[in-house]
Amino acid sequence: MAHGPEGRRRSVTIHDxxxxxxxxxGTVSRVLNGGHYVSPAAQAAVDxxxxxxxxxxxxxxxxxxxxxxxxxxxxxxxxQERFFEDPNFNVLxxxxxxxxxxxxxxxxxxxxxxxxxxxxxxxxxxxxxVDGVLLVSSHSGDPMAxxxxxxxxxxxxxxxxxxxxxxxxxxxxxxxxxxxxxxxxRYLYASxxxxxxxxxxxxxxxxxxxxxxxxxxxxxxxxxxxxEALVAVGDYSRASGEAAAELLLERAPDLDAVxxxxxxxxxxxxxxxxxxxxxxxxxxxxxxxxxxxxAPASRPPLTTIRQPWDRISAxxxxxxxxxxxxxxxxxxxxxxELVRRESA
Amino acid sequence: MAHGPEGRRRSVTIHDxxxxxxxxxGTVSRVLNGGHYVSPAAQAAVDxxxxxxxxxxxxxxxxxxxxxxxxxxxxxxxxQERFFEDPNFNVLxxxxxxxxxxxxxxxxxxxxxxxxxxxxxxxxxxxxxVDGVLLVSSHSGDPMAxxxxxxxxxxxxxxxxxxxxxxxxxxxxxxxxxxxxxxxxRYLYASxxxxxxxxxxxxxxxxxxxxxxxxxxxxxxxxxxxxEALVAVGDYSRASGEAAAELLLERAPDLDAVxxxxxxxxxxxxxxxxxxxxxxxxxxxxxxxxxxxxAPASRPPLTTIRQPWDRISAxxxxxxxxxxxxxxxxxxxxxxELVRRESA
DNA sequence: CTGAAAGCGCTTACAG
DNA sequence: CTGAAAGCGCTTACAG
Numbered sequence: 001m002a003h004g005p006e007g008r009r010r011s012v013t014i015h016d017x018x019x020x021x022x023x024x025x026g027t028v029s030r031v032l033n034g035g036h037y038v039s040p041a042a043q044a045a046v047d048x049x050x051x052x053x054x055x056x057x058x059x060x061x062x063x064x065x066x067x068x069x070x071x072x073x074x075x076x077x078x079x080q081e082r083f084f085e086d087p088n089f090n091v092l093x094x095x096x097x098x099x100x101x102x103x104x105x106x107x108x109x110x111x112x113x114x115x116x117x118x119x120x121x122x123x124x125x126x127x128x129x130v131d132g133v134l135l136v137s138s139h140s141g142d143p144m145a146x147x148x149x150x151x152x153x154x155x156x157x158x159x160x161x162x163x164x165x166x167x168x169x170x171x172x173x174x175x176x177x178x179x180x181x182x183x184x185x186r187y188l189y190a191s192x193x194x195x196x197x198x199x200x201x202x203x204x205x206x207x208x209x210x211x212x213x214x215x216x217x218x219x220x221x222x223x224x225x226x227x228e229a230l231v232a233v234g235d236y237s238r239a240s241g242e243a244a245a246e247l248l249l250e251r252a253p254d255l256d257a258v259x260x261x262x263x264x265x266x267x268x269x270x271x272x273x274x275x276x277x278x279x280x281x282x283x284x285x286x287x288x289x290x291x292x293x294x295a296p297a298s299r300p301p302l303t304t305i306r307q308p309w310d311r312i313s314a315x316x317x318x319x320x321x322x323x324x325x326x327x328x329x330x331x332x333x334x335x336x337e338l339v340r341r342e343s344a
Numbered sequence: 345m346a347h348g349p350e351g352r353r354r355s356v357t358i359h360d361x362x363x364x365x366x367x368x369x370g371t372v373s374r375v376l377n378g379g380h381y382v383s384p385a386a387q388a389a390v391d392x393x394x395x396x397x398x399x400x401x402x403x404x405x406x407x408x409x410x411x412x413x414x415x416x417x418x419x420x421x422x423x424q425e426r427f428f429e430d431p432n433f434n435v436l437x438x439x440x441x442x443x444x445x446x447x448x449x450x451x452x453x454x455x456x457x458x459x460x461x462x463x464x465x466x467x468x469x470x471x472x473x474v475d476g477v478l479l480v481s482s483h484s485g486d487p488m489a490x491x492x493x494x495x496x497x498x499x500x501x502x503x504x505x506x507x508x509x510x511x512x513x514x515x516x517x518x519x520x521x522x523x524x525x526x527x528x529x530r531y532l533y534a535s536x537x538x539x540x541x542x543x544x545x546x547x548x549x550x551x552x553x554x555x556x557x558x559x560x561x562x563x564x565x566x567x568x569x570x571x572e573a574l575v576a577v578g579d580y581s582r583a584s585g586e587a588a589a590e591l592l593l594e595r596a597p598d599l600d601a602v603x604x605x606x607x608x609x610x611x612x613x614x615x616x617x618x619x620x621x622x623x624x625x626x627x628x629x630x631x632x633x634x635x636x637x638x639a640p641a642s643r644p645p646l647t648t649i650r651q652p653w654d655r656i657s658a659x660x661x662x663x664x665x666x667x668x669x670x671x672x673x674x675x676x677x678x679x680x681e682l683v684r685r686e687s688a
Numbered sequence: 689c690t691g692a693a694a695g696c697g698c699t700t701a702c703a704g
Numbered sequence: 705c706t707g708a709a710a711g712c713g714c715t716t717a718c719a720g
Contacts, residue, residue: 011472013713024691029715037689056471060413061713063404064696074453090434097455101464106452106473109418111441120445127400128355129450238641271643297582299615357697368707373699381705405697408712 021049077137095313154323180305180336181214193257241268285344301341365393421481439657498667524680525558537601585612629688644686
């Protein structure tokens with residue numbers, strides 16, 4: 001084990017611990033793996049020996065036997081560069097790293113934007129180098145989910161898969177998009193708005209579909225007509241939010257509120273409204289979605305629907321580990337929450 | 345190897361390939377490891393066998409022998425949450441992942457914000473689970489660099505270390521902060537500005553120190569007085585940019601340009617200027633630093649100094665791999681570039 | 689509850 | 705150039 005330029009010192013093995021504790025290597029291994037069938041005396045001796053020697057298990061040797069790698073991939077399939085601009089991604093990656101670290105499991109970051117990267121990553125995963133995959137893909141056209149499923153790799157997706165995977169039983173964790181949209185539109189209605197527009201997300205993303213559906217349902221529920229002139233579609237980017245806002249302003253100059261399906265797009269909407277001389281929230285109320293770091297930073301600070309990212313990642317990790325342990329797939333839907341700031 | 349809920353099929357081993365190719369396992373291993381001392385005939389037979397069987401090396405078995413893990417950590421020491429809001433981080437993480445993937449090396453993401461996390465990560469690293477560390481820390485107070493160095497772990501830092509590590513020989517890759525600052529200030533001067541203010545970064549970060557030094561040098565070089573009323577300090581966050589701008593406007597209402605040490609802070613400066621009714625760039629020219637995704641997205645689009653993130657990460661990976669291979673530490677300074685947009 | 693032994697899949701001197 | 709053999713550090717039935 002001694003190696004590296006500075007020569008890391010030779011590591012202490014299970015053998016050293018066994019000698020130190022006066023037991024066999026098998027017994028050391030048993031306490032390492034849960035302490036079943038170990039006498040209190042042996043347990044104590046081994047614990048002390050581990051402490052004295054500073055022993056750390058060699059994961060490679062362990063993995064060679066168990067067939068598990070005790071590591072997990074965070075696989076980002078990213079057709080658009082934009083995904084990396086989205087603060088949501090950071091929050092998710094960060095909290096997944098944390099949730100895994102709490103269980104002493106390293107997170108291996110993989111990015112599959114191109115066909116070649118997809119192939120390479122798939123090969124790596126199939127070789128058993130990770131026990132499971134946290135799959136974060138933006139669009140439904142993504143073939144990775146199906147490929148992984150076919151390969152028999154435990155997967156849990158962030159957000160409800162829309163493609164082929166939707167019909168198969170696949171694990172996922174998502175916020176309640178539709179209900180969040182409903183809450184926001186109800187809130188806008190309750191504050192007196194009657195010409196409520198929306199900027200939806202792409203139709204091939206769950207957020208695009210569900211949040212728009214929630215918007216429509218709530219208008220109907222409130223007795224408002226569903227006017228297609230009030231509906232624009234973006235791609236979650238700030239620039240697309242600007243374009244959508246310009247279109248809406250042109251088609252429906254009398255709008256008095258906009259429900260925007262992401263905070264980033266909402267920033268674009270705010271820009272356009274400011275340039276058009278519309279005051280927010282006095283003339284037009286704007287509601288976002290995500291409660292990303294962009295929301296408090298925008299002007300005015302954005303009233304939005306909070307996605308519980310901490311819980312989403314915690315659940316993703318929990319469900320994935322359960323899958324790896326052999327449990328059946330599970331879908332987890334987490335409630336959202338309205339966060340009131342100044343834009344509505 | 346067969347395992348997982350769906351039962352991943354038993355993997356093909358070097359033994360299968362040897363039988364298939366009609367050679368010994370030793371020979372297969374030799375072609376796997378560079379093909380030295382292998383006859384062309386044997387090479388061809390093994391290559392074909394590998395292709396037919398779909399063999400993929402078991403990295404755990406290999407690591408157990410070689411003592412190397414063939415993986416690298418991306419270690420983010422993050423005293424401030426803010427770091428994750430910074431788009432620069434994304435770009436760096438993304439391109440490091442890519443640069444490593446090109447060499448078939450997985451990136452293990454580690455975050456050490458607290459003392460406990462630092463200890464845990466250090467343990468993991470010292471156990472030899474990664475061959476080296478790409479260290480990304482914002483401030484100089486960070487003890488991780490020293491701890492890793494003492495442990496004899498190959499490390500390359502992003503940005504020049506300022507603490508104890510600065511005196512030891514430690515590898516790092518950085519953009520030429522000082523020169524970038526000089527270029528921006530010269531540009532502002534050349535466009536006729538004579539009351540050029542600056543918002544510097546924290547004094548315990550290389551960017552905070554060097555960019556401010558470049559600013560001062562250039563003023564002197566241009567024959568302008570260095571007026572301390574024109575110097576404010578932020579912490580790289582947008583909010584701190586706002587605070588700094590307010591301070592500057594109060595202390596030096598006649599300023600006609602601001603060189604801001606980060607794009608994020610520059611956004612804050614732009615907000616304040618807009619609210620104060622100053623037109624950009626007509627009344628006040630604003631220059632940023634980074635050319636992060638925030639730069640083209642700001643209003644007006646930000647003239648800034650581009651940090652060559654792609655090259656920075658490529659060099660970090662190259663230097664780290666060289667360190668792991670036994671080479672001496674190296675410092676790499678990369679040139680920056682002025683990117684003209686509309687704010688100056 | 690515990691030790692002795694086999695074996696995970698690979699690499700690497702060592703003879704030829 | 706190539707095969708046989710030892711061994712990396714661990715886990716896991718198997719006897720006791």
